Amino acid sequence: MPRFHHVAKNQKSILSQDGPLPMSFPLRQGLREGNPVERGATYDGSGVNFAVFSANATAVDICLFDTDGKTETDRIRLPEYTDQVFHGWIPDLHPGQLYGLRVHGPYEPDAGHRFNPNKLLLDPYARGHFGSLQWNPALFGYQLGHPDLDLSFDDQDSAPFIPKCIISAPSRRRNKPLKTRWSDSIIYETHVKGFTQTNPLVPKRLRGTYAGLCHRSVLDYLKSLGITSIELLPIQSFVNDQYLIEKGLTNYWGYNTIGFFSPDTRYAANHADPATEFRHMVAGCHAAGLEVIMDVVYNHTAEGNELGPTLSFKGLDNASYYRLVPDNLRYYINDTGTGNTFNLSNLRAIQFVADSLRYWAEDMGVDGFRFDLGTILAREKEGFDPEAGFLRVCRQDPILAHLKLIAEPWDIGPGGYQVGKFPPSWAEWNDKFRDTAKDFWRNEARASALATRLLGSPDLFNHSGRQAWSSVNFIAAHDGFTLKDCVSYETKHNQANGENGEDGSNDNRSCNYGAEGPTNDDAINALRWRQCRNMLATLLLSQGTPMLLAGDEFGRTQNGNNNAYCQDNAISWLNWTIEKEGKNLQSFTQRIISLRKRFPILRRSRFLTEAYNKDLDVKELTWVSASGQEMRQEEWDHAQCFGLMLDGRAQPSGIMQRGADATLLLILNSWNDVVEFTLPEAEGSAWKMLLDTNRPDDEAEIERNIFQQKTLFTVTGHSLLVFELLGT
Structure with missing residues (x-):
């Protein structure tokens, strides 16, 4: 039997790893039913309204914590339930208050339910997190090592090991998207930390942060290059995988989100207020005429499969938020390769994602989004559908419909490759451009194959009134070889990842031109730099929307690592000590971009x-x-x-x-x-x-x-x- 027990409304039970420690609290005076409309915690000047969706829970408790996040000071049961939303208004709470959720309901994995009130949960709508996740057996809803695995029940309190949510005040300053025309856009994909971590022109205290990214020297560089839009790898709060920590590595890319309204504190110079710093970063970019596009991960969460931790959605309403195997609800559909798949056939899940996107657009002023494994956004029970509910919501939404929406149009699920199949108003990463351009310049593709790609891939995108900008062309991205590595290595060199070289793609379409890696052969080096220029020119002179990987303009290398997702070090960070040939390539890139702008x-x-x-x-x-x-x-x-x-x-x-x-x-x-x-x-x-x-x-x-x-x-x-x- 679970060790968590229900208590009267004027009492509560604080749990520890040693068992429940009963403590008595008076009934919260002034508690009212509040409203179910605004999800999350909403401060109104005299108190806070809480609203939490769950179609299958029986009760939701708001747990308040002291300023260090270690001691639970109060627990209040939300008094009302309307339209599958638990809600209540609690007086005398103010911005800065730390809190979490405990949700009651059946623990029946075979029926898809994994409620466990011993597990403190993150509010999906929280605007900020305090503290970091510490891996501990208490984070799991079942008993690790139990012979029944996830069918067992764990009664340890997870509160000491999980971040706390922060009640935030409504922002006073809001940015407005720039709305640069698609046809004028040149996207620059980069990482908040890696872009400035070694930049000598950025003050040390700001390197690797949101504030560092909008430092005047950085903005001047980007403007001088000629790009219009910065696409940031994930910055929403994410979890560092346990298996990476055990190997001394980290989830550098951040594709493991758990806080979809919260900017990650790791990239904040001011850890106390990362949201304001992020908002200022967007404002600074806008002042320089640069858009900000966020890479977002709404296809899965950091909770993994049935053997993963219980951090938020799994304990709030597992059966609603995740796609489960229809004839065996204990298990998760894994179209993402991460263990779980977010259920964007569920109306409340769609509403959650749309609310999150609008927050980043309206409150932060973000100009658009690149959707990781975007095919999942449009997969219904019958398969991929360009008229799927989520896509239709975006097309009619008065805010989202006017933003840049970019799909990564593939995943590992059935029918997962859907390049060119998204509806009007969407753009898509075009890997056929990447592969064909690489193949042409290494003599593995004919001119006829490249010709179509030079014209914006009309064979893929010229339908339903879509335009040439729908094709987001690229040679290199965060995933794969950099441009310079593409002409320097025949095979991947991922030994530093600790996976015996088994990670990362083997299909690199690369050529080393006679020597693997760095060489002193002048003829080989001359050809390599010319091939870099060829591919950059092909990218920037083709119809469609070009996307440049940060550092490719001066020949950045990852030493042959084509999957540096776990390398928060010099492998991934941009090295701003640029050799002569790199500076020449940099000037050449500026010239190509200026030609693109000069000739419509x-x-x-x-x-x-x-x-x-x-x-x-x-x-x-x-x-x-x-x-x-x-x-x-x-x-x-x-x-x-x-x-x-x-x-x-x-x-x-x-x-x-x-x-x-x-x-x-x-x-x-x-x-x-x-x-x-x-x-x-x-x-x-x-x-x-x-x-x-x-x-x-x-x-x-x-x-x-x-x-x-x-x-x-x-x-x-x-x-x-x-x-x-x-x-x-």
Whole structure:
């Protein structure tokens, strides 16, 4: 039998690991029923309203703690239950008060219920957490080592080992999203800590923090680079996995969320108020014209499977919040690979996620979200559905519908790969762009495969009124090789992760060009840096929304580690001591971005077509062979060097932008050898060179090169060039 016992309303039982310690408290004077509408703890100036959803619980207690979070000072039973929400208003509580929840109900794992009031629970709507989780057997709802495993019941009090929730005051300052146009957006994926941890221009006390990320030197750098949007790896409060701690590692990436309204204190210079610091960071980014996009993890939580701890949702209403195996409710559907899957077929779970997103948008001013394992958001009982409840909620929501919503369109569940299948208003990570671009430049993909990716992947996204920006193009992301490692290593080198090299993908589409890792061979190094320039240029000159991994602009390396999720150290942190070639690549990246901004034809919202416009007497795009003529169908089968001519005169009516009517020629050569390429004839006087990845010279020197039409131009092996057609 459980050792927790019910007590009268004017008494309570404080539990310890040695057993229940009865203590008597007077009935809380002024306790009222409150309201069920505003979830969580809401301060109104004279007290706090609590509202907690649970469809299957029998009672909910609010447990108050002293300022150090160690002693439970009061326990109050919420007096009312309306529409599956327990609620009550408690007087004389103020911001800063620490609290947790104890929830009563059946402990019947075979029926999907895992209520255990001996386990202090985090309020899912808490705006902040105090303290950190300490792994201890008391965190588990069952007795570790018991022969019946999770069918057993544990009566140890978990309060000493779990963070406490903090009652917060309504924010006085709210940021508004910038709403940068999708077609103008260039995303920069980074990590709050890793980006500034070794940056000498950031004061030491601010390095690795929200405050450090909005330091003037950081914002100036990002603006000078030309990016518009910063995409942050998870910053919502997350749990450090026990197995990583035991190995002396940590969950660096943070894909193990438990506090979906709470910014993690690990990244706060001011641990007492991380929410305000995060809000100031967003405001600072906005003042610099930079959007903030959050990587969010609503597909699973940190509670794992049936053998995982009871921290929040599992003890609040396991059967409502998680997807359970239909014919065996003891077990969890694991479409995430983490042990559990959040149940976004449940209306209350959808409401929770939508409330969380609106909080970050309205209160914090966040400009958008990248959804980890986004396919799960749209998986109903019958499988993936682009009209799934959660997606429909986002499309009609007056706040969320106007934000940048980006899906990672895959998971490990049935039918998990859904690139291009999300509905209008959503963008998606396009791994086909990544794989094809890598393969083309290492001579493993033909020009015909890359051609579609250069145009925003219309084969995937051109439906239902979706536009080219729906394709979020990338070469590298946090998961996988960095750009420099992609041209330096044939295989992953993940020994530091302590998993015998079995973790991380084996499909890296990489090439070391003759030596594994660093080398003193000048020819190999020259080719590697040129290939970095080729892939960056391919990324930033393609239609769609480009995403750049932080540090790729100067050749950051993780020494071949392609799964550095557990490396909170120099492997993952950006090294701001940049070598000469890295600085050259940095300048080159700035030049490419400036070209993208200079010529609207490189960033159209609508998909480009090969159709002939008889009114303007132009074709919007023309594929060109090395002969200078339009590419013939049979040439696509073997072409590795080809050109793409874009005629900006074929603009939709009403568009008046500088450089909008320019005609550009891109030439891409993935052959090892030079190709004699005839510059095509077009309506203009000559071709001016804008970019040559074989000549990373300064912009002024490059643009002095003028070539007549029909000139036989020698294109270096493994190189990309851009020309602009001069007017007559």
